Amino acid sequence: MKGQFSKLRIGYMIVLNGLHHLEHKDYTKYLLEDVLDHLIIVEGAVDATKGSASWSGKIPESFQNNGRSIDGTFEYLQDMKTKYENLHVITCDGFWSGKDEMINAAVEKTKEITKECFLWEIDSDEQWTKWKMDEIEYEMVAECADSVDIMFHHMMGHNLIAYGPNWGGNTCIRLWNWKGQSYKRHAPPILEGGNGKTINVHQRFIHYSYYFLKDIQFKSDWYYKDLNIINRWKNLQTNKNLPISIGEILPIYKNYNSFIYKIPNKIIELKWTRWIDVDENDSDVLKDIDILKIPNTDINNEYNFSTLFNIGRQLFKYRKNEIILSNYDKLYDYQIKIIKNGIDNLGMDHSVKIDNTYSENFDLVFINGNTIKSDDIENALKYRKDSGYIYISNYDKNENTVKLLINNYFLNEKFKEFFYIPCHNGACLIL
Numbered sequence: 001m002k003g004q005f006s007k008l009r010i011g012y013m014i015v016l017n018g019l020h021h022l023e024h025k026d027y028t029k030y031l032l033e034d035v036l037d038h039l040i041i042v043e044g045a046v047d048a049t050k051g052s053a054s055w056s057g058k059i060p061e062s063f064q065n066n067g068r069s070i071d072g073t074f075e076y077l078q079d080m081k082t083k084y085e086n087l088h089v090i091t092c093d094g095f096w097s098g099k100d101e102m103i104n105a106a107v108e109k110t111k112e113i114t115k116e117c118f119l120w121e122i123d124s125d126e127q128w129t130k131w132k133m134d135e136i137e138y139e140m141v142a143e144c145a146d147s148v149d150i151m152f153h154h155m156m157g158h159n160l161i162a163y164g165p166n167w168g169g170n171t172c173i174r175l176w177n178w179k180g181q182s183y184k185r186h187a188p189p190i191l192e193g194g195n196g197k198t199i200n201v202h203q204r205f206i207h208y209s210y211y212f213l214k215d216i217q218f219k220s221d222w223y224y225k226d227l228n229i230i231n232r233w234k235n236l237q238t239n240k241n242l243p244i245s246i247g248e249i250l251p252i253y254k255n256y257n258s259f260i261y262k263i264p265n266k267i268i269e270l271k272w273t274r275w276i277d278v279d280e281n282d283s284d285v286l287k288d289i290d291i292l293k294i295p296n297t298d299i300n301n302e303y304n305f306s307t308l309f310n311i312g313r314q315l316f317k318y319r320k321n322e323i324i325l326s327n328y329d330k331l332y333d334y335q336i337k338i339i340k341n342g343i344d345n346l347g348m349d350h351s352v353k354i355d356n357t358y359s360e361n362f363d364l365v366f367i368n369g370n371t372i373k374s375d376d377i378e379n380a381l382k383y384r385k386d387s388g389y390i391y392i393s394n395y396d397k398n399e400n401t402v403k404l405l406i407n408n409y410f411l412n413e414k415f416k417e418f419f420y421i422p423c424h425n426g427a428c429l430i431l
Contacts, residue, residue: 002034002036002037004134005141007117007118008114009035009117010037010038010178011035011040011119011120011122012041012042013039013042014043014102014106014123015041015069015073016059016063016073017064017069017214017218018073018124018125019069019073020071021124022124031122032084035128037086038113039088040090040110041089042090042096042102042106043068043069043091044064044069045063045064045095046095046096046097046098046099047097059222062221063218066094066095067095077089099186099187102186103183103186103189104183107183111180116177118140118175121174122174123207125208125215127206128205135201136203137175139199140177143197143199146176146196148175148199149198150172150201150205151170151171151204152205152206153168153206154207154210155206156210156249156260157210158237159262159263160236160237160242161263162260164246164259165257165258166253167246167253167256173195176191176195210233213230213233217230227252232249236249244259244260245259246258246259370397372392372401374408377406390430
């Protein structure tokens with residue numbers, strides 16, 4: 001079993017011309033070797049005038065050959081089948097009648113393997129880490145849930161991410177505690193009899209749907225005709241004046257309150273156990289990380305003072321000189337204080353570590369806590385880069401105070417314009 005329970009973890013995927021995604025970061029191999037007990041891939045094009053995805057229309061002839069991929073996807077999967085017994089490839093002679101038929105073909109194969117399992121929908125342009133799947137399954141079992149609604153990071157190119165209530169803030173069901181049901185429809189995915197009790201989780205997967213030029217060309221020909229999105233997307237890749245509205249790339253979404261941001265080059269997301277067990281052998285992996293990210297999860301009682309103190313010291317040890325970033329919003333106040341004590345007892349009450357040695361050019365400063373103090377805002381503005389961000393976790397409870405403090409800070413200076421981007425759970429990203 002690849003998961004932590006005595007139940008199979010099975011993933012299914014439907015794909016057409018997805019070779020670049022299947023090979024991206026050796027992701028298919030990673031799924032087969034480390035993550036899933038079985039991976040079922042259904043390959044081919046659909047007669048998109050039928051089923052729950054009929055809105056998309058008929059796929060252009062230039063993107064398929066009698067319903068089959070033309071980029072080497074089919075050949076890649078046939079080769080992978082000879083190397084991995086837990087890979088199951090399903091194809092069709094001609095076109096599938098619709099995506100509903102494709103995912104139910106995956107269900108029929110699942111029925112041959114087991115009567116029940118953790119069933120994951122994994123689109124070819126979506127990537128997961130094993131530990132996130134472990135955590136989500138654990139939450140599903142703990143909540144006695146039947147399905148899980150999950151958010152994602154929406155990538156718009158290399159180090160470019162869309163964020164907002166429409167792009168980067170929306171969710172999709174990707175996991176079921178499956179017990180033999182077929183699907184009623186693919187979009188959105190619903191089992192026969194319904195999805196049962198659905199929970200939301202904080203973990204996110206990475207969505208690479210606008211990451212590759214090849215996908216942009218396909219979407220331009222099929223979805224966004226006459227919108228010039230190829231040139232818009234190409235210009236975005238070198239745009240230094242971010243953030244910009246998603247509507248500048250996709251004009252049909254011009255009324256969406258979502259923006260595209262530049263993110264740092266290196267991000268590392270580690271479980272608590274990695275922070276606890278880290279040793280000198282990890283130094284080459286962990287040093288000079290732009291973003292050090294602690295998973296948003298409650299720490300149970302086994303994480304005592306010394307453990308939390310050690311986490312703080314490791315955050316300081318392995319960051320780059322100019323950056324500390326940790327998502328503390330799911331921790332208790334006393335746990336945050338202990339971690340910050342571990343960062344050499346230096347720092348603001350509600351934000352990241354500051355000292356005289358590393359006292360400027362922070363890419364991102366976090367301010368957490370129920371009450372925002374003037375010192376918090378002053379230090380955040382003082383120590384961030386000119387283009388740096390400030391993230392305030394309880395902005396909704398302190399909006400007027402925050403704006404007043406920012407205005408007072410620049411009272412005697414040239415006017416500076418700030419953008420306030422609402423985030424989840426009442427937080428705000430200030431640019």
